[in-house]
Amino acid sequence: MHTGMRRTAVATALALSAALPATGVAGAADAPTTGTGSHVDVEYFPDPDGEGARTSVPATSPHAQPATAAQQRTATAAASADGEVVPLAETGPTADRLDVTIIGDGYTADEQDDFLEDARTKWDEVTDIDPYKSYEGLFNVWAVKAVSQDSGVTGDPGQDVVKNTALGSYFWCSSTERLICVDLDKTKTYADKAPATDLVIVVSNSAKYGGAGYSGLAADYGYDGVSTISSDNDRSTLIAAHEMAHSIGLLADEYQYAGYGDYPYSEPASPNASTLTADRMAAQRTKWASWLGETDPSGGVVGTFEGADYYEYGVYRPTENSIMRSLNTDRFNLPGREAMIAGFYRSANALTPLVDTSVTASRHARLSVELADLGTGLSRPQVRWYVDGREARQARGRTSVVPAALGVPSDRRTHKVTAKVTDTTSAVRSPAVRDLTSNSATWTVKR
Ligand SMILES: [Zn+2]
Known part of the structure; x- marks a missing residue:
């Protein structure tokens, strides 16, 4: 990790x-x-x-x-x-x-x-x-x-x-x-x-x-x-x-204790607890604003439900129920699910280079990557290859390429070849989380 x-x-x-x-x-x-x-x-x-x-x-x-x-x-x-x-x-x-x-x-x-x-x-x-x-x-x-x-x-x-x-x-x-x-x-x-x-x-x-x-x-x-x-x-x-x-x-608990009363803190860092009501969250485009109004896997619709992070008032959770509130369900809500996917990619890499990236590669040497075995259910990883930052579209989806065939020119300059996988899952809506799901490897290539 x-x-x-x-x-x-x-x-x-x-x-x-x-x-x-x-x-x-x-x-x-x-x-x-x-x-x-x-x-x-x-x-x-x-x-x-x-x-x-x-x-x-x-x-x-x-x-x-x-x-x-x-x-x-x-x-x-x-x-x-x-x-x-x-x-x-x-x-x-x-x-x-x-x-x-x-x-x-x-x-x-x-x-x-x-x-x-x-x-x-x-x-x-x-x-x-x-x-x-x-x-x-x-x-x-x-x-x-x-x-x-x-x-x-x-x-x-x-x-x-x-x-x-x-x-x-x-x-x-x-x-x-x-x-x-x-x-x-x-x-x-x-x-x-x-x-x-x-x-x-x-x-x-x-x-x-x-x-x-x-x-x-x-x-x-x-x-x-x-x-x-x-x-x-x-x-x-x-x-x-x-x-x-x-x-x-990094999810908060979505339950509260009787008698804890008003939330005494400012906006929590957790992605699934907020002091903002739905209107203000939507206006500020923060926390789970992009999921508001969606039908949730845990049942019901995503909104702002009062009571979360152990306190009764002035702090909200995304859904009536979820696995972060009670163990009578095994469902994460949509914001929780997205936060988990962010966490997976903070700690793991879906793309592992199989050729040492610290050694200059030849135009004719094969460059390969290994992808984590994903691609079922929510996960939707897609590999793209770039030469000096420009995508070589013909190689999209491949895990192995030869730089010359990608279009690396036969000149005296060095070039960069990058393999990049991004998870295109619809379970992610935040651009920042989408960036987290992007893993890459870059080689220096010379004639
Ligand atoms: Zn807990």
């Missing part, structure tokens, strides 16, 4: 956590006794069909213990070494992809094949949801095996159940049954084994609905966020789809 995303997302997350008053949902007195460790913000969805909530939880877990030597031997014997990385989807170089790392918790040495199956199922479920579905080809997915002593996780089925697991994930975090917390430092040791990690999903071995999303992580974690989800509950998949949207699309 490009480092720009990380800085932006972390800054946003930090600003968000600083701006948020402590919600005190569970009450500090109920917090697990984990000593003097630091606390972090999490978001969770107490009801599988409902709106989210936020609270502060310990960064570490009392339920993560190192595996004993005997367990390590068992793991070796079962040929499922702790920390082994299995690529579930390797679509391109990590520098040109969003890299999602999925780590299992509560799987014993003998259950690592179950973990891989669960991880595949979860990723398949996430990528059933648009726009993840249309842009699946911009993601690499790495599964990292973590061998736990016990099968299952703490708090399942009951609050009194305690399991010793590699990442220490547990239900009943902060006295909230459906909130699955995890040990962030243990998680990092496994995430760091993947070739690259932009986003982490922890899959906890459980059929019980639950999960969480961590944001505002310290910059030295090196990735934008951690989602926790239970493995064998399809409703929990939506938690990961929602949480990744904060990191990728």
Whole structure:
């Protein structure tokens, strides 16, 4: 990925956590006794069909213990070494992809094949949801095996159940049954084994609905966020789809808390929250002005609906409902979808040169690029070739050309040949986002 995303997302997350008053949902007195460790913000969805909530939880877990030597031997014997990385989807170089790392918790040495199956199922479920579905080809997915002593996780089925697991994930975090917390430092040791990690999903071995999303992580974690989800509950998949949207699309939550009252801030940076009503937004041609009045995939029509970004009044969301408001739908609204596409291209490249661009090429040497495997659903990438900035129209759509045939003249000057792919999807209306979807490679060509 490009480092720009990380800085932006972390800054946003930090600003968000600083701006948020402590919600005190569970009450500090109920917090697990984990000593003097630091606390972090999490978001969770107490009801599988409902709106989210936020609270502060310990960064570490009392339920993560190192595996004993005997367990390590068992793991070796079962040929499922702790920390082994299995690529579930390797679509391109990590520098040109969003890299999602999925780590299992509560799987014993003998259950690592179950973990891989669960991880595949979860990723398949996430990528059933648009726009993840249309842009699946911009993601690499790495599964990292973590061998736990016990099968299952703490708090399942009951609050009194305690399991010793590699990442220490547990239900009943902060006295909230459906909130699955995890040990962030243990998680990092496994995430760091993947070739690259932009986003982490922890899959906890459980059929019980639950999960969480961590944001505002310290910059030295090196990735934008951690989602926790239970493995064998399809409703929990939506938690990961929602949480990744904060990191990728820089989307705000579209729900509000009773009693929060008036929005106390100026215009938010998030693309899906605004202090402007529809008339003013249209007049200023800002935020989701270009989508106002359109029929939305989430149902209804795009407008300005009061209540968003946790506040009740003076701040608006684009649609009545969406996956950023409630998990009773798996639909992003049109502005959210466009913001996600912007995020995909901020962090990934649809075009990878197969011939070194730092070396001067000959007129007769073939220049090739590889395109991400897109082109279904919303995504509509189109390649064009340029000689000294002028399009060689005959080469449109090709992934391989010879400069001489493109029209590079046989003179003593150097020339520039550029391959450029732009996503022409109708899911993008903003010129700035369209620019983001444009990826290119340029070679210097000499006779
Ligand atoms: Zn959220």
